[in-house]
Amino acid sequence: xxxxxxxxxxxxxxxxxxxxxxxxxxxxxxxxxxxxxxxxxxxxxxxxxxxxxxxxxxxxxxxxxxxxxxxxxxxxxxxxxxxxxxxxxxxxxxxxxxxxxxxxxxxxxxxxxxxxxxxxxxxxxxxxxxxxxxxxxxxxxxxxxxxxxxxxxxxxxxxxxxxxxxxxxxxxxxxxxxxx
Amino acid sequence: xxxxxxxxxxxxxxxxxxxxxxxxxxxxxxxxxxxxxxxxxxxxxxxxxxxxxxxxxxxxxxxxxxxxxxxxxxxxxxxxxxxxxxxxxxxxxxxxxxxxxxxxxxxxxxxxxxxxxxxxxxxxxxxxxxxxxxxxxxxxxxxxxxxxxxxxxxxxxxxxxxxxxxxxxxxxxxxxxxxxxxxxxxxxxxxxxxxxxxxxxxxxxxxxxxxxxxxxxxxxxxxxxxxxxxxxxxxxxxxxxxxxxxxxxxxxxxxxxxxxxxxxxxxxxxxxxxxxxxxxxxxxxxxxxxxxxxxxxxxxxxxxxxxxxxxxxxxxxxxxxxxxxxxxxxxxxxxxxxxxxxxxxxxxxxxxxxxxxxxxxxxxxxxxxxxxxxxxxxxxxxxxxxxxxxxxxxxxxxxxxxxxxxxxxxxxxxxxxxxxxxxxxxxxxxxxxxxxxxxxxxxxxxxxxxxxxxxxxxxxxxxxxxxxxxxxxxxxxxxxxxxxxx
Numbered sequence: 001x002x003x004x005x006x007x008x009x010x011x012x013x014x015x016x017x018x019x020x021x022x023x024x025x026x027x028x029x030x031x032x033x034x035x036x037x038x039x040x041x042x043x044x045x046x047x048x049x050x051x052x053x054x055x056x057x058x059x060x061x062x063x064x065x066x067x068x069x070x071x072x073x074x075x076x077x078x079x080x081x082x083x084x085x086x087x088x089x090x091x092x093x094x095x096x097x098x099x100x101x102x103x104x105x106x107x108x109x110x111x112x113x114x115x116x117x118x119x120x121x122x123x124x125x126x127x128x129x130x131x132x133x134x135x136x137x138x139x140x141x142x143x144x145x146x147x148x149x150x151x152x153x154x155x156x157x158x159x160x161x162x163x164x165x166x167x168x169x170x171x172x173x174x175x176x177x178x179x180x
Numbered sequence: 181x182x183x184x185x186x187x188x189x190x191x192x193x194x195x196x197x198x199x200x201x202x203x204x205x206x207x208x209x210x211x212x213x214x215x216x217x218x219x220x221x222x223x224x225x226x227x228x229x230x231x232x233x234x235x236x237x238x239x240x241x242x243x244x245x246x247x248x249x250x251x252x253x254x255x256x257x258x259x260x261x262x263x264x265x266x267x268x269x270x271x272x273x274x275x276x277x278x279x280x281x282x283x284x285x286x287x288x289x290x291x292x293x294x295x296x297x298x299x300x301x302x303x304x305x306x307x308x309x310x311x312x313x314x315x316x317x318x319x320x321x322x323x324x325x326x327x328x329x330x331x332x333x334x335x336x337x338x339x340x341x342x343x344x345x346x347x348x349x350x351x352x353x354x355x356x357x358x359x360x361x362x363x364x365x366x367x368x369x370x371x372x373x374x375x376x377x378x379x380x381x382x383x384x385x386x387x388x389x390x391x392x393x394x395x396x397x398x399x400x401x402x403x404x405x406x407x408x409x410x411x412x413x414x415x416x417x418x419x420x421x422x423x424x425x426x427x428x429x430x431x432x433x434x435x436x437x438x439x440x441x442x443x444x445x446x447x448x449x450x451x452x453x454x455x456x457x458x459x460x461x462x463x464x465x466x467x468x469x470x471x472x473x474x475x476x477x478x479x480x481x482x483x484x485x486x487x488x489x490x491x492x493x494x495x496x497x498x499x500x501x502x503x504x505x506x507x508x509x510x511x512x513x514x515x516x517x518x519x520x521x522x523x524x525x526x527x528x529x530x531x532x533x534x535x536x537x538x539x540x541x542x543x544x545x546x547x548x549x550x551x552x553x554x555x556x557x558x559x560x561x562x563x564x565x566x567x568x569x570x571x572x573x574x575x576x577x578x579x580x581x582x583x584x585x586x587x588x589x590x591x592x593x594x595x596x597x598x599x600x601x602x603x604x605x606x607x608x609x610x611x612x613x614x615x616x617x618x619x620x621x622x623x624x625x626x627x628x629x630x631x632x633x634x635x636x637x638x639x640x641x642x643x644x645x646x647x648x649x650x651x652x653x654x655x656x657x658x659x660x661x662x663x664x665x666x
Binding site: 077078079080081082084095099103 | 214215248250
């Protein structure tokens with residue numbers, strides 16, 4: 001994901017110091033039966049490979065729903081075969097994708113959240129955890145807003161109440177973000 | 181009535197449970213996470229005129245990238261006798277540029293194919309074809325395919341009459357299920373009516389594809405003996421008096437399977453025009469009832485005929501018709517292929533047969549085929565006719581339009597066939613790599629280079645005006661009809 005950055009700044013044979021920036025606030029739920037909703041467009045999808053592999057390895061029974069997005073379906077569907085395989089095996093319960101440059105109108109992950117608002121709210125009501133990973137500039141706030149809209153619409157409550165609902169999710173550590 | 185004793189093949193079971201070709205096609209199209217459809221739906225889609233394929237050049241590369249194969253769809257039209265209007269041409273050209281790989285391909289069954297349509301655009305493309313008053317129903321699948329017929333208006337005064345009969349045959353064998361209209365054209369399923377019926381085909385349609393073609397002697401441009409049901413128009417005193425009936429042609433073989441073989445149709449009798457539909461109905465009906473539904477590779481009509489014998493077939497046909505076919509009338513085929521170039525008919529209209537290598541109409545570095553023909557379609561006052569040799573007739577050109585068309589051809593460097601060697605004029609290839617799933621070798625992509633190498637050799641040997649038929653095919657299924665070279 002940093003190839004362009006490096007190509008611009010690092011000379012041939014140059015040395016690049018790399019470290020892992022650990023995020024203790026981005027972890028699978030303790031309870032293996034808890035459902036999770038993962039929103040990871042672009043390279044933001046990376047941690048969710050590990051999430052699913054861990055849930056597979058530990059035999060966690062909780063449902064898993066991934067929202068992925070990128071520019072073009074044909075070329076930018078990162079780890080497509082893995083997701084399809086997980087879906088086929090039943091590990092990945094649902095897979096929603098949005099490709100912004102394939103259609104006249106641009107579609108992003110937040111649109112897919114809104115389209116699936118009823119099921120999404122249903123999962124949250126059942127105690128699902130929600131994770132967002134990826135772009136901090138636009139995506140994270142767009143998805144955040146879509147989440148509030150989803151809650152408002154499906155619970156029939158005011159925008160303010162929906163904001164409180166989402167805040168409570170955050171306080172309960174059921175809404176975690178790793179954005180950059 | 182049926183002679184079936186062995187268990188039905190999986191393909192038959194699939195048709196049976198498909199709810200008249202619906203399957204889960206709608207769900208498959210809606211699944212945005214894959215460019216493919218479910219395996220069962222891929223089979224059912226053939227009946228809707230489309231095949232799932234993938235770019236075989238990219239398979240390995242994409243596998244390494246953890247991407248699925250680059251799936252796309254071939255869409256084949258039903259276009260009886262290969263005739264379309266300039267308006268239809270323009271709509272197809274538009275769809276080809278918007279949704280396909282910016283090319284139209286003329287098939288050896290006088291119709292168009294689009295290649296490289298992604299799943300997300302499949303519905304819009306098929307709907308667009310229907311908006312041009314054309315369709316793709318039964319263009320592939322176990323059903324009667326596009327009916328081919330002699331369509332050269334210059335050569336035969338009865339071509340229009342023959343075309344009308346071909347159209348009637350085509351319409352007669354259209355499926356009645358509304359599945360196509362619901363899936364592609366948003367027709368709402370009608371509630372409360374009796375369950376759907378497929379009065380001719382039944383739930384499981386035919387055991388395999390079925391091909392009908394109509395030839396007008398002395399021209400065998402449509403390869404009448406390659407058809408399951410070949411009809412040879414008999415003209416006496418400038419009047420169409422009927423058709424000789426040839427049955428059991430078929431080119432396909434399976435590599436390494438000696439039980440499969442190409443077979444020529446055999447002439448079994450003659451019928452009058454008013455008997456034609458009944459004859460066709462019962463010929464196809466016998467294949468429907470007696471064709472092999474347990475071994476797919478043995479399911480074509482030719483095997484039914486050889487297994488039971490032609491005499492059995494003739495008596496079964498007579499029993500169903502209630503009369504015996506008359507003895508075949510004399511006829512002679514002396515010509516095959518197309519006559520290229522400009523010709524003027526008795527009414528003073530002009531017709532131009534253009535040779536198009538492998539039937540592929542696209543803009544290349546040398547020739548702006550697609551653009552040139554689009555501009556011609558915009559001013560053309562006649563129609564377009566596709567030939568079974570994958571060539572194109574710009575037909576019924578008015579006197580005033582001829583110079584304009586000539587100028588457009590020149591402007592887009594579209595070669596006038598007079599400059600071509602006889603070898604190039606008659607060369608045919610199938611599609612093969614990269615899209616055809618059956619291909620074992622190159623074909624369409626190999627042909628131009630092969631011609632470039634052969635032409636100087638033939639010229640050296642003084643054979644450049646000799647008609648030598650070159651047919652290139654990427655597998656033994658014989659889409660380029662290599663087994664029929666006269």
